[in-house]
Amino acid sequence: MKTIHTIAELRAALAGQTRTAFVPTMGNLHDGHLTLVRQAATLGGPVVASVFVNRLQFLPHEDFDRYPRTLARDAELLAGAGCDLLFAPAEDELYPEPQVYRVAPPAALADILEGEFRPGFFGGVCTVVMKLFGVVQPAVAVFGRKDYQQWRVIDAMARQFALPTQVVAGETVRAADGLALSSRNGYLSEAERREAPALAAALRSLAEATRRAADPAALAAAEAAAAAALRERGWAPDYLTVRRRETLLAPDAAALAAGAPLVALAAARLGATRLIDNLEF
Numbered sequence: 466m467k468t469i470h471t472i473a474e475l476r477a478a479l480a481g482q483t484r485t486a487f488v489p490t491m492g493n494l495h496d497g498h499l500t501l502v503r504q505a506a507t508l509g510g511p512v513v514a515s516v517f518v519n520r521l522q523f524l525p526h527e528d529f530d531r532y533p534r535t536l537a538r539d540a541e542l543l544a545g546a547g548c549d550l551l552f553a554p555a556e557d558e559l560y561p562e563p564q565v566y567r568v569a570p571p572a573a574l575a576d577i578l579e580g581e582f583r584p585g586f587f588g589g590v591c592t593v594v595m596k597l598f599g600v601v602q603p604a605v606a607v608f609g610r611k612d613y614q615q616w617r618v619i620d621a622m623a624r625q626f627a628l629p630t631q632v633v634a635g636e637t638v639r640a641a642d643g644l645a646l647s648s649r650n651g652y653l654s655e656a657e658r659r660e661a662p663a664l665a666a667a668l669r670s671l672a673e674a675t676r677r678a679a680d681p682a683a684l685a686a687a688e689a690a691a692a693a694a695l696r697e698r699g700w701a702p703d704y705l706t707v708r709r710r711e712t713l714l715a716p717d718a719a720a721l722a723a724g725a726p727l728v729a730l731a732a733a734r735l736g737a738t739r740l741i742d743n744l745e746f
């Protein structure tokens with residue numbers, strides 16, 4: 466595997482390729498990322514992964530400065546997972562001037578859930594992903610279902626802009642106790658790490674309660690009960706809710722009665738660490 470730091474070198478390395486598969490990341494890789502790379506490696510073209518901590522998607526009080534930068538280790542892991550090219554640009558390579566052209570995803574999809582608690586987050590994500598797509602020009606890009614709303618927002622962006630990149634989702638990888646792998650799990654203390662699987666358990670209980678809910682009022686009560694149970698365990702939930710899978714709209718009575726495909730989504734703080742997770746059912 467070759468590590469490349471400039472757009473010009475990456476373009477030269479990919480010249481003539483039409484089947485590039487791309488996995489964008491912010492580094493500090495774990496098996497969740499590597500699963501996406503392994504998935505990309507089955508597609509038959511060269512595999513490019515990027516490592517770039519994107520300032521545009523962090524709020525001023527968030528963890529941009531302390532986000533772990535572990536490029537040497539990331540490169541080793543990527544090579545072992547079947548990545549051909551690692552694109553690791555410096556900040557002024559990707560943003561050599563203030564990025565005044567930005568992607569503005571629709572409020573209905575991007576200002577809810579994560580977007581409500583992290584205003585501007587999806588605008589920052591879409592802008593860097595659009596730029597990375599322009600640089601890599603992938604035929605396929607693989608995003609983790611763990612960041613469920615991000616995958617849906619980017620998929621919709623690719624469709625709306627008729628981008629020549631197929632957006633595909635890779636499965637969430639979980640530890641044996643059910644905790645979804647995340648770069649931010651490393652922030653948890655030992656006691657918090659023991660408690661952390663309760664978030665996935667709360668999603669499972671909420672999914673079961675949803676299948677018993679006859680109407681949106683019953684669902685709202687189930688969501689409130691699930692959030693209260695987490696609060697009692699010491700969590701501070703931002704949201705714990707059930708939505709339609711593609712639109713992320715709340716299901717109506719007909720969807721509940723029909724057993725429509727849904728997703729339960731949660732974000733909650735445990736101590737100083739904010740974790741997100743989801744469950745399709």
Ligand code: PAF
Nearest residue numbers: 489490491519590593612
């Ligand atoms: O999911 C991430 O790691 C980031 O949001 C992404 C897609 C690499 C954009 O910075």
